Amino acid sequence: MNGTINGSINLVGYGLSAIGGAIGVGLVFAAYINGVARQPEAQRVLQPIAFLGLALTEALAILGLVFAFVLK
Amino acid sequence: MIALTLPAQDGGTFNPPGVNSHLPAFFTIGDFEFTKQMLLVLLSVVLISWFFIAAARKGKLVPGKLQFAGEIGYNFVRNSVAKDVIGGKDFMKYVPLLFSLFFFILVNNIYGTIPYIQLPSFSHVGGTYFLAALVYVIWIGAGFKVNGIRFLKLAVVPSGVPWYILPLVVPIEVISNFLVRPMTHSLRLFATMLAGHLIVLIAGSGIEFLIMQESVLMKGASVLVLVGSIAMYMLEALIMVLQAYVFVLLTAIYIEGAIHADSH
Amino acid sequence: MKNLMISAATAESENPLAPNWWEVLVVACGFAVLMFIVVKFVVPMFEKTYAERTEAIEGGIAKAEKAQAEATAALSEYKQQLTDARAEANRIREEARAEGARILADLKDKAAAESARITEQAQVAIAAERQAAVVSLRAEVGSLATTLAGRIVGESLNDDERSTRVVDRFLADLEDQGTSKQNAGALQ
Secondary structure, eight states: OOOOOOSOTHHHHHHHHHHHHHHHHHHHHHHHHHHHHHOGGGHHHHHHHHHHHHHHHHHHHHHHHHHHHHOO | OOOOOOOOSSSOOOOOOOTTOOOOOSEEETTEEEOHHHHHHHHHHHHHHHHHHHHHHSOOSSOOHHHHHHHHHHHIIIIIIIIIIIOSSGGGGGHHHHHHHHHHHHHHHHGGGSTTTOOOGGGSHHHHHHHHHHHHHHHHHHHHHHHTTHHHHHHHSOTTOOTTTHHHHHHHHHIIIIIIHHHHHHHHHHHHHHHHHHHHHHHHHHHHHHHHSSSHHHHHHHHHHHHHHHHHHHHHHHHHHHHHHHHHHHHHHHHHHHHTGGGO | OTTTSOOOOSOTTOOTTSOOHHHHHHHHHHHHHHHHHIIIIIHHHHHHHHHHHHHHHHHHHHHHHHHHHHHHHHHHHHHHHHHHHHHHHHHHHHHHHHHHHHHHHHHHHHHHHHHHHHHHHHHHHHHHHHHHHHHHHHHHHHHHHHHHHHHHHOSOOOOHHHHHHHHHHHHHHHHHHHHHHHHHHHHO
């Protein structure tokens, strides 16, 4: 078995960088669920904030994706 | 990068499909290649228009089944997204945009779960670039229209920040609001669609490759891949709906932030 | 399946982030058409239905409120009428009672008057009878007394002149006594 793997090492780097975004998104939604569970009537206020947080946090992972494809 | 070659009959190497595996164009006119994505996009326009016009045309006070289904969809965008997020009196102005966006993206994503079609149109980046650019223009335009030139200051200078931190904060805000927002907005949709599509595709070709092997163990392993791929398929279906929702919700949030910039 | 998975015929390392501009154009056109249809037809239709529905519900509520108000008005009117009718009935009863009392008093008065009249008449009649009796007595008593006296005396007193003189004298005496007696009787 002397298999070879072809491809760009960038994708491994992207995989690593996605960990940060994943943890961040997890934290954002954990806080959101906590807040809504404690105070269900606050859901309308919290929902946009949670999704803005998601967008900002995920931005890092998406930047990683971009660099994985752009950098040679 | 990796190009897909057909799996060898036995013992060969497995070359999974990659980001450069494209279906051939249906026909080409000069430089213009009419691909499956384009066909699906146009089909989605027809499908959505037909369904909602058929649902809304009767306009009965007590809705029938079709009208009720249409109203659920319309109500979802109108009340749960536009009214809840934008709120106030001026949300009605943005309902058509949000409604079109949601169902356009939803139908184009759902293509990915339908056998024989199985291709989310936004697994190619062009469409999402266009949609994100449209949203970008609209929310910035709305911000300027409501707040005037003051919008520039309101958008990049957060209130309640001491002046000596401003040089640090303002560039971050500029980058995050005016550069990163449209980029992530488009690429989030594209990346999830591409990844989901590729996973299903890789699982499918992997099953095929394993079945072709002579060893019974390999053939048996294909069952495991099948089970895993069905789970991924379900997850993908969820993500497709969720991404359409997230795209529209973020659009609404951006618009709301722009038109109510002075209260943020 | 094998035919579907076509190997990359395009450039070997095409960047997936580079858009195919034809695709952008197609999506733009498709979305523009969709947007046009939605703005022109779908949203107005749904909003019209919603407006009609809202109006129908609110109209129904208004109608129900009106009916309620009408029912309340009718009830109060009915109660008013009932009270009026009761008062009327009371009034009529009072009137009837008063009328009855008046009639009774009238009748009593009449009866009393009648009885007084009858009593008076009777008294007058009695007086007249008595007068008549006295007159007839006066006529008869003379002959009776003469007869009696003639029998007692045993002598014929058929001589008219004499007997008349005797009777007259006798009667005059008798009348003097009788007048005083009669006066005493009438007084009683």
